[in-house]
Structure formats: C-alpha cells, structure tokens
Amino acid sequence: MNDVTLSVASERFGRDMDESYATIERTIAEARRRGSALLVLPEACLGGYLPSLGGGDESEEKRQRRLQNLPPALELDGPEIARVSAMAGDMVVTFGFCEADGPTRYNAAVTVHGDGVLGSYRKVHQPLGENLCYSAGSEYRAFDTPVGRMGMQICYDKAFPEAAREIALDGAEIITSLSAWPTSRTGRAPNMADDRWKLRFDIYDQARALENQVVWIASNQAGSFGSLDFVCSAKIVGPGGEILAGTGVEPGLATATLDVQKAIAAARGGGMYNLRDRRPSVYGTLVDGDSMSRVDRVMSRA
Template sequence: MSELTISVAAAEFGRDMDACYRTIGALMEQARARGSGLLVLPEACLGGYLPSLGGGAETEEAKQRRLRSLPPALELDGPELRRVIAMAGDLVVTLGFCEADGETRYNAAVTLSGDGILGSYRKVHQPLGENLCYAAGSEYRAFDTPVGRLGMQICYDKAFPEAARSLALDGAEIITSLSAWPTARTATVERMEEDRWKQRFDIYDRARAVENQVVWVASNQAGTFGSLRFVCSAKVVGPGGEVLADTGVEPGLATAAVDVAAALEQARGGGMYNLRDRRPELYHRVVQRHGVVGRPDAPDLVSAGVLP
C-alpha cells in the first residue's frame, strides 16, 4: 500500500500579494506538518478573484468598475510563480491566478513543485460575464506529476460533466477543481449550509468523482471579496463518491490519506468501470450546440466526419 496524503484549502485571498504569499506559506507549512504530498489551493489565490460577477442587468457603470478592479496579470515564467516554486520544495501544489499572455488575460491554474511548473490550465467555461474580463481556454489535458497523473479545472467547469470526463479519458487519476464559488445571489439564506449554490457545489464534487471513478480534490475561496461571499467547502472525494475530508463552511485545510491506485482499483474493478463501459458511438448529440438538437436543419456531424 502506498498512500498519498492530500490537503486542500478553503482560504481567503485578495489583492495584497504579500498577504497572499503569507497565506500560501502558512498553508504549505500545515500541509507539510500533516505529511501531505499534494496541496490544492483555491482559484485566484495570487491576487484574488473578481469583485463581482456581471452579466444580466449589470449597469455600464458597474461593468466599468469591475473592469478597473481586475487582479494582477502574471506570466507563467514570471517572478511571482517562481517565488511559489521556491517555497514549494518537494510539495506538489496546485493554485489559481490571472495569467497574462501578451495583452490577453486568462483565469488560469498551475501545478508546480520545487522543480518548476508541471502543468498549466486556462479556464474553459465562463459564468456570468466572466468573459468580459478573461479569454476562454481551449483544452483539457492530464499530465504526470510525482504524485500521479493529474487534471485541473476551475470553478464553473465542474458543472459540465464533459470537462471531467475529458480529463479522466486522458488518464487523470486525480482531478483538482479550484474555485472561487460564492453563495447564491438570489433567494439568500442565513445559514450557509442551506445555501443552494453551496449545495450545488457539493453535488457536483461528488458526482464528478463517482461518475469518472477518480479522486476529486475541490478547493475554494473563503470569506468575502467585493460583493461575493464564498462557501468554503473544500474537500477530498474518493472515486466512489465518498467525502474523505471536508472543511465545511469554514476556512481551513481538509486532509485525507488515499492509496490512489487501490482506491481506483476498488471503484473500477467490481464490474462497473464507467470509462470502459461507455458507448461513445451513441453520444453524438452531447457535443452539438444547444438549440441544434432535433432541428430539421441541424448539421449531420457524423456524415461530415466531425463525429465518429
């Protein structure tokens, strides 16, 4: 048996970069003290997230105010990530930030260790006007690390089964899902445990783990930023959908020891191996645009050679 100890954070990060580094350093120390080999930090933990989510009835004034308050845009090979690499040592760390690629900004994540960047990702699915601030990424790709084959996604991505399935099909054994997931904007409740967006967050985490039979590690922001209040709820979920560790609605560090190979074998070896038992030849409509399915003028993507 070879166990991997995984720690995942619900923590508060804002625009103060020095405060971000202090929080990251403190979480690294806690993770090391627990014997962790993998630490998963939230979306936008270097410089904070957007102060609000736009779209809908957002006024022009509100939109311009939001666009003036973007997080710092950092380059993959810039000094900010090099500083985190120097802090990481032999700990594998996944974290989110705003990536600069020339004049273009992406909501991005990296997995790194003291050896450098092991993998990077740009958020594909964009909610509620996030496209006004960031360009969208274009691919899901798993990658090898000292703790196993990983895949990354960010926040709203978890609402799309295809995103996690793409990573699982690329061999990801562990999927890290980094979030700045807030409470609901309407029909608000006093107790965060009863918040419908918090409950949705938890459902997605367990569903994505069990339907792909992978280890799922979900981080989240904590506290408040601008108009957003975050639900915390960082957790480690096993490939059977069982929650192995959870921060609940408080900031903190959830930690679980998992024999990843054994857990995957137990979930997949009992006759129900979801990836093996797929029927992709029947799923053509899954990748058609909304509003196309069933229309007489819908393109025949199979005959066109786009789909198998």
C-alpha cells in the same frame, strides 16, 4: 502500500499580494506538517478574484469600475509563479491566478513543484459576466506529477460532466477543481450550510468523482470579496463518491491519506468501470456540429 497524503484548502485571498504569499506559505507549512505530498489551493490565489461577476443589465459605469479593479495579470514563467514553486519544495502545489498572455487575460491554474511548473490550465467555462474580464481556455489535458497523473479545472467547469470526463479519459487519477464559488445571489439561506449554491457545489464534486471513478479534490475561497460571499466546503472525494475529508462552511485545511491507485482499482473493479463501459457511438449530440443549434431550439420552446 503506496499511501499518499493529500490536502486541500479553503482560504481567503484578496488583492494584497504580500498577504497572498503569506497565506500560501502558512498553508504549505501546515500541509507539510501533516505529511502532505499534494496541496490544492483555491482559484485566484495571487491577487484575488473579481469583485463581482457583472453582465446582464450592468451599466457602463459599473463595468468600467469593475474592469479597473481586476487582479494582477501574471505570466506563467514569471517571478510570482516561481516564488510559489520555491515555497513548494518537494511538495506538489496547485493554485489559481490571472494569467497574462500578451494583452490577453485568462482565469488560470498551475501545478508546481520545487523543480518548476508541472502543468497549467486556462478556464474553459465562464459564468455570468466573467467573459467580460477573461478570455476562455480551449482544452483539458492531464499531466504527470510525483503524486500521479493529474488534471485541473476551475469553478464553473465542474458543472459540465464532459469536462471532467475529458480529463479522466486522458488518464488522470486525480482531478483538482479550484473555485471561488459564492453563495446564491438571491434567496440566501440564513445558514450557509443550507445555501442552494453550496448544495450544488457539493453535489457536483461527488458526482464528478463517482462518474469518473477518480480522486476529486475541490478547493474554494473563504470569506468575502467585493459582493461575493464564498461557501468554503473544500473537500477530498474518493472514486466511489465518498467525502474523505472536508472543511465544511469554515476556512481551513482538509487532509486525507489513501492509496490512490488502489482506491481507483477498487472502484473500477466491481463490474462497473464507467470509462470502459461508455458507448460513444450513441452520444452524437454531445459532439456533433449541430449540438448548439439543438440547444437553441430547446431553449426557444422553454
């Protein structure tokens, strides 16, 4: 048996960096107590997320106020990332932050270990007005870790099947999806468990795991920040789409123990191996240069 224990968190992270470090340290300690080899923390752990998404008919005054309240921009090889790496020790820890590359900012994720950075990622798909604050990343790739081959996504990325498929085709056994996923901005449900954006969040998590037959680990922010209320719902999903552990609509830590390779082999060994049975030759509109113009034509008819 090659069982491994995996943990995923739904926790609140704001602008206070000392509070962020304390929450990370406390969560790592609890995950270590449970015997976890991997801990997945939310998007925007170090310094919090955006106070609002903006865009649309946002006034210039509101835009400037939002741009003056951005999270701290940190370098991938800077002391802040190294501090979390030291906390991780022999555990693999994935978390989100605002990455600085010269004057350019990215909504980013990094996977660390006591030995340093194992992999990094810059968010590709940007919702609403996030592009007013961050530049977009440009690639998906998997990387090797002590717990297996992994890949990372951030929040809105999970709405795009192509993104998870790209990572799975690069050999990822585990895909981590870090989020600051809020409740619906309109028509909110009295009970967060019934919120329609929370429902989308859960459907995407299970679908991405099932269609790629991988272990899918989805973290999320908790509580509120600015105008956003987060749905929590951190979870570990098996390669058959089954939820192995979750936090529900409360903050906390979800933990599951499984043999990752055995679970994937079982899902892919029943006659339906989705990655093998693809037919890329008939998927031309997904990748050809005219695909966006086709989308524009569809939108114009809507």
